[in-house]
Amino acid sequence: MINQAGSLQLGDSKYTFVATSDSVEEGEMIEVTVGKETLVVARVHGSVHAVDGICSHAYSELVDGELEDHCLYCPLHFACFDIRDGSVVEGPADEPLSVYSVIELDGFIWVKG
Amino acid sequence: MTTIDKPIMIIGAGIAGVHAAETLRNEGYEGRIVLVDRDTQLPYDRPPLSKEFMLGESSETDISLRSVESLTALRIELKLGVRIVSIDAEKQIAISSDGEIMEWGKLLLTTGSSLRKLQVNGSDLEGIHYLKTLSDAIAIRQKLDGIQQIVIVGAGFIGAELASSFKRLGKEVTVLEHAPLPLARILGDEMGDYFLQLHQSEGVHVITEDSVVQFDGTNQVEKALTKKGRVIPCQAVIVGIGVIPNTFLSDKGLHVDRGYIVNEFGETSLPNVYAAGDCAMWPFRGTNIHIEHWDHAVNHGKCVAKNMLGGDSNAYTTIPYFWSDQYDHRLQYFGHTKNWEATVLRGNMVDKQFTHFYLNASGVVEAALLVNQPKNALAVRRLIKQQQPVDPDLLSNPEVNLKKVHIQAKEDKVSN
Structure with a gap:
């Protein structure tokens, strides 16, 4: 059910509308806010992924980094994360990024939370 | 992979030393790794000391580099409060200030740097x-x-x-x-x-x-x-008037300038003795340079560690990099240059968002300063790595993609 606050209730989970599908192009990412969290939403090989938007190592907005296939590079110390599961591919980060469940439906992108 | 019966010893548990120790283990080295430091504190990250830590925004725990547990898990023998006073490359030993003789098969010097002291009257006053x-x-x-x-x-x-x-x-x-x-x-x-x-x-x-x-x-x-x-x-x-490399450990035949002189693999002039990070002077594009920054210490430590195991397979070519946060400015600097011929500004200084490029006589970008433009960071690093002449007009135009500013690349495009 979609309510007026732009959220979608699926069972026990609440999803928040973050972007329209056409605003996240293939190989690109955007920064969105869900509640108090800053997230990066990216499309790789057609699928949309959402992870923390701030690097787990030091304060840096990941949207300013680069996306190469599934690798998300931080622009400050060049840590690299896998956008699919948030895991660290390359340091200096040693903590993974949180991953957020995403639903893309009828041209809209929803993120759990 | 080389197996060494005697341990690999690393002197200095700063950024370079810790990353080297971890790399040795992660690369499959099974022998003992002994990491010693004269400091009694666990390894920690220094960059926040002047910023987040000073402002009270981060704590001692936040800036800790590695926990005892994580080092133990990698079987890295951390010996804190141990001051090494001399090394002997022939006997392959290091001697601590309390007379302990420690054997090593290979030695890595990551002794870091010390601050230059101001020598004036009243320097010993409180405050x-x-x-x-x-x-x-x-x-x-x-x-x-x-x-x-x-x-x-x-x-x-x-x-x-x-x-x-x-x-x-x-x-x-x-x-x-x-x-x-x-x-x-x-x-x-x-x-x-x-x-x-x-x-x-x-x-x-x-x-x-x-x-x-x-x-x-x-x-x-x-x-x-x-x-x-x-x-x-x-x-x-x-x-805050600069640093001097810690090169107090010396041995006959160990070449020291402003730091231990190493080749592209991190080897000093002595067999089985390597150096990395602040305390080393290393060849970058034909000149021996010294860099006292966090990113270099991480990468140099890792690279030299690989060479200690793999027999000089991994030349160090990382583009030097550092960052600094001042007021509402995030600075990022890539490359290394002292005698640039020309500079090119991309962006606008009034907006506090720009990149300032340093070019040599052939029009090759040797270095760049980014101010509040993290989006350019990885592209600028690539540009410096490529070492091809650029068209300054294209470089200065923020509308032109940084991947398309090479003179060479432009001609290729035309001929295609």
Whole structure:
């Protein structure tokens, strides 16, 4: 059910509308806010992924980094994360990024939370 | 992979040493790894000391580099509070200050650097600080509440970051710099002028072309006296006038300049002895350079560790990089240059968002300073790595993709 606050209730989970599908192009990412969290939403090989938007190592907005296939590079110390599961591919980060469940439906992108 | 019966010993558990130790294990080395440091504190990250830690935004736990558990899990034998006083490459031993003789099969020197000290009258008064270690930072932070006027000696990166932090904490800050402009030796006059104005616009008092000759006070510093006769009242002084590499360990035949001289693989002039990070001088594009920054220490430590195992397979070619946060400015600097021929500005200094490129005589980008433009970071790093001449007009045009500014690339495109 979609309510007026732009959220979608699926069972026990609440999803928040973050972007329209056409605003996240293939190989690109955007920064969105869900509640108090800053997230990066990216499309790789057609699928949309959402992870923390701030690097787990030091304060840096990941949207300013680069996306190469599934690798998300931080622009400050060049840590690299896998956008699919948030895991660290390359340091200096040693903590993974949180991953957020995403639903893309009828041209809209929803993120759990 | 080489197996060595005697342990690999690493002297210095800073950034380079810790990353080297981890790399050795992660690369499959099964032997003993002994990591010693004269400090008694667990390894920690230094960059936040002048920024987040000073502002009280991060704690000792936040800046800890590795836990005892994580080092134990990798079977890295961390020996803190052990001061190595001499090494012997022939006997393959190191001797500690309490006389312990430690054997090694290969040795890595990651002894870091020390701060240059100011030698003037009154230097031993209370309230005169340096910032290098966590204890230094704690000592400064504990005194801040009772302090209103602070003098910072040296307008380098540490000085500028501290000025920014102290200003945010509501202090009255005076920065004293002997050169005509801050940071000009590294960034050039134009940028030096920009950062001078930045300090001033934030309400920091900057005095250039002058230097401290004496500190006055009874027990506690009360004023700084300068060469040109200025008297600056203050309750604290922080000195940030650069570093010198720690090369106190020497042995016959070990070549030392401004740091232990190493080749592209991190080998010193002695067999089985390597050096990495601040304490090493290494070849970058034909010149031996020294870099005292976090990113270099990480990458050099890792790279040299691989060579210690793999028999010099991995030449170190990483583009030097550092960052600095000052006021509302995030600075990122890539490359290394001292004698650039031309500079190119991309973006707008008024908007505080620009990239300043340093080109050599052939039009190759040797270095670049990014101000509040993290989006350009990875592209700029690639550009410097490629070492191809660029078209300055394309480079200066923010509309042109940084991947398309090479003269060579342009011709290729036409001929295709």
